[in-house]
Amino acid sequence: MPIEVAILIYPGFELLDASGPVSVFSTANFVLDQQEKDPAYEISMVSSIGGAVRSSSGVSVNTKPLSKVPPRKLHTFLVAGAEAGPLRKVLKDPVVCERAPRWARKSNRYGSVCAGTFVLAKLKLIDGRCVASHWSACRSLAAAFPKVEVDENAIYVKDGNVWTSAGVTTGIDMALAMVANDTGMAVANDVAKRLVLYVRRPGNQSQFSPLLRAQRTAEHPFGDLMDWVQLNLEHNLDVPTLAARAGLSERSFFRKFTEAMDETPARLIESIRLDAARVLLSQGLATKLTASRVGLPSSRFAKAFERRFGMSPRLYREMHAQSAAPSRDR
Structure with missing residues (x-):
């Protein structure tokens, strides 16, 4: 069965938080095709009401609507990050607040990239979990949500079925780890080569070397x-x-x-x-x-x-x- 991946975005989201993991998963499909194997991933972008969603960089991405697509069992559900303003707005979106937790809980694994951890925390999806987030947001995340254990150093963390990454490019590292977990280390290494990455970074590597x-x-x-x-x-x-x-x-x-x-x-x-x-x-x-x-x-x-x-x-x-x-x- 294909691995269905849905990434939640919203107006003002950080483009690389979503496009980085998408590139990793789609490149994994390319690598598998070159090996005459079936693609592993089916990738979709979702938002509150669907349609084109504008990122903080001005690039818009087409999405499916959470409001009209009933929650179903996915393999992977991720939330992209953003700066404080867009985050505050999405946390007041009734569709996201009602639908996103149901999507996450029906998924085999769920998580976030960068400050998307604030969305997970607000929706009580990471209480008692250890998570990573962007270095600039870690202290405020820990202060606002004391039930969440924040690892200020790791570039990404896997706690059970919850995967979270520190920010921006670290979503690529986390997605590569997911590919290694799903399809094997060899495929993940080939993906890293095709994306011309300097190194596949382990999750416990510090955000700042x-x-x-x-x-x-x-x-x-x-x-x-x-x-x-x-x-x-x-x-x-x-x-x-x-x-x-x-x-x-x-x-x-x-x-x-x-x-x-x-x-x-x-x-x-x-x-x-x-x-x-x-x-x-x-x-x-x-x-x-x-x-x-x-x-x-x-x-x-x-x-x-x-x-x-x-x-x-x-x-x-x-x-x-x-x-x-x-x-x-x-």
């Missing part, structure tokens, strides 16, 4: 330096090397870098290396090869990784290379 934090806070010349670091993790990245790259004396570099980053060069470089290692291990790369790729001796790598993540690199690889989604099954 140490490198991205550094890039966001770095002032000239450290912004260019952080870009260079990303491409040279396997090389020596000690203070003399970094200072020379930045065109500063070692003492001046250490002082200015620590002030700008609020962290010493050694500690930040180690964090960036360990975060890169976590991604490589999640892809199934051997522990020794991972250590080499991120520029850490094997013995030091194992100790640093366990200190940072609470488990050995080998155990992390065994746990996460098999399954992309962090599960909170109960």
Whole structure:
């Protein structure tokens, strides 16, 4: 039987919250067709009254009406996110408030992308569940809905049959995990390749990597330096090397870098290396090869990784290379 996926949108929704997962599911169908297999997914967009629904970017999407389509057993029901204004309006829509919970509860799995978690929370669909949401909304979500457990770091979370993602592009990561769950890892990997994704990110990866934090806070010349670091993790990245790259004396570099980053060069470089290692291990790369790729001796790598993540690199690889989604099954 095909996997029916319905995504709820509303005026002002974030386009990528819906189009990202749709692209993943439709590409999975393409990959399966290339393998001479039947398509796995039937995808539809739904809204309160149907018709064209305008996104926040001005692009409109045709939808089926919740008001006229009786709730039926779906495989997957997702809610797209939006900024605060559109969210407040949709939460007052009587059709959404009456129909969406029935659609969700009849589905094998349901969830949201980005701030769509507010819709689920308001409709009491995630009480007692652990969820992800956009980093900027996590605290307000937790404060407004104390029965909901909010993971402020994960890019997506699976808690039983509830799947939620952090925001925008993380809906792609969550949809890839769904495809891996539905059709196998090989199909999900082929989808990721066709979409030219840099990496399939595991759900427990932080919304902001140490490198991205550094890039966001770095002032000239450290912004260019952080870009260079990303491409040279396997090389020596000690203070003399970094200072020379930045065109500063070692003492001046250490002082200015620590002030700008609020962290010493050694500690930040180690964090960036360990975060890169976590991604490589999640892809199934051997522990020794991972250590080499991120520029850490094997013995030091194992100790640093366990200190940072609470488990050995080998155990992390065994746990996460098999399954992309962090599960909170109960």
